[in-house]
Amino acid sequence: MRRYREAVLRIGQGLVDQMVAHCRADHPDEACGVIAGPVGSDSPQRFIPMVNAARSPTFYEFDSADLLRLYRDMDERDEEPVVIYHSHTATEAYPSRTDISYASEPLAHYVLVSTRQSGSVDGPYELRSFRIVDGEVTEESIDLLN
Amino acid sequence: MAVEVRIPTIMRPYTAGEKVVTAEGATLAEVIADLDARYAGISDRLIDDSGLRRFVNVYLNDEDVRFLDGLGTVISDKDSITILPAVAGG
Numbered sequence: 001m002r003r004y005r006e007a008v009l010r011i012g013q014g015l016v017d018q019m020v021a022h023c024r025a026d027h028p029d030e031a032c033g034v035i036a037g038p039v040g041s042d043s044p045q046r047f048i049p050m051v052n053a054a055r056s057p058t059f060y061e062f063d064s065a066d067l068l069r070l071y072r073d074m075d076e077r078d079e080e081p082v083v084i085y086h087s088h089t090a091t092e093a094y095p096s097r098t099d100i101s102y103a104s105e106p107l108a109h110y111v112l113v114s115t116r117q118s119g120s121v122d123g124p125y126e127l128r129s130f131r132i133v134d135g136e137v138t139e140e141s142i143d144l145l146n
Numbered sequence: 147m148a149v150e151v152r153i154p155t156i157m158r159p160y161t162a163g164e165k166v167v168t169a170e171g172a173t174l175a176e177v178i179a180d181l182d183a184r185y186a187g188i189s190d191r192l193i194d195d196s197g198l199r200r201f202v203n204v205y206l207n208d209e210d211v212r213f214l215d216g217l218g219t220v221i222s223d224k225d226s227i228t229i230l231p232a233v234a235g236g
Contacts, residue, residue: 032233054234061234064203064210071230080155086235098236102201104156105233 007140009109009129011035011044011083016144020125022049023087023113027120030060031113035083036074044082044109052086059098060086083129085111092116093126095137103132109140147172147221151181152228160185169227174204175217177227192229193217201232 015035023031032052035044048070053063062070074080084105088096093112095103103110114126131138148170153161161167169184171177182189192202197217204211205228211219221227 034233050233059234059236061232064205064212064232067203067230067233068205068208068210068228071228084233096236098234102232102234104154104201104231106156 007131007138008143009044009083009111009140010042010143010145012145015044015047015083016127018047018049019085019111019113020127023085023115023125024118024120024122026052026087027115028057028089029055030057030087030089032060032062032084032086034070034081035085036077036079037082039078039080042082046077046079057089081105081108083111084108085113087113087115089115089119093128095130095132100132100135100137106131106133147223147225149177149221149223150226151177152226154229154231156231157188157191157229160188160191171221173217173221174206174211174215174219174227177221178217201234203230203232204228205230 022033030052033049036046036048037043050062050066052060054061093114110130110132112128117124129140129142131140148168151167151169153165153167169177169180171180178189178192192199206214206219207226
């Protein structure tokens with residue numbers, strides 16, 4: 001079984017823009033979603049914004065029916081969640097203790113976007129990528145593709 | 147009753163990498179006990195003293211068992227069970 005991906009997230013600028021736009025739109029609540037890609041490719045391709053069922057500025061959770069539909073869709077397409085993203089709206093773009101304890105996709109890149117500086121409008125934001133495996137957080141670099 | 151159980155990536159170390167396994171039982175609790183007999187330790191990932199763990203979702207066919215009878219949910223032949231950890235955080 002593959003345990004670790006390479007310590008870099010290679011992702012298109014357009015996908016980054018879509019994540020940031022979603023996080024701004026949902027500010028001050030946390031936004032969340034997935035970018036799926038072909039199994040084993042480590043290449044995020046299909047942007048899937050999800051509803052934060054918690055509708056909270058300090059917590060996010062995919063709705064349970066949405067979660068089942070998402071995984072079935074990915075299965076049918078031979079995809080996996082390459083990126084799992086969510087926003088922090090008042091704190092830095094670093095995994096919280098809850099993020100670490102609930103992280104359950106050892107192969108995914110966990111992308112954190114902080115909208116604390118500019119809120120729902122254009123302006124500076126933070127975006128960082130991590131792997132979270134067995135409670136251990138490893139930050140990785142981001143290689144932006146055109 | 148023999149049912150198909152879909153195992154999420156994070157629990158596949160228990161099933162030697164298998165994505166879909168078979169287990170038997172008349173209720174979800176029995177299916178989980180049977181799974182644990184075949185794949186020791188997996189039960190701990192699914193239930194604690196108070197029942198199903200809060201951040202693990204178990205579906206019978208298309209329905210979250212929380213909206214059925216939880217661990218007491220009755221299982222029929224040809225049913226399919228899907229386990230998915232919640233995607234959640236703070």
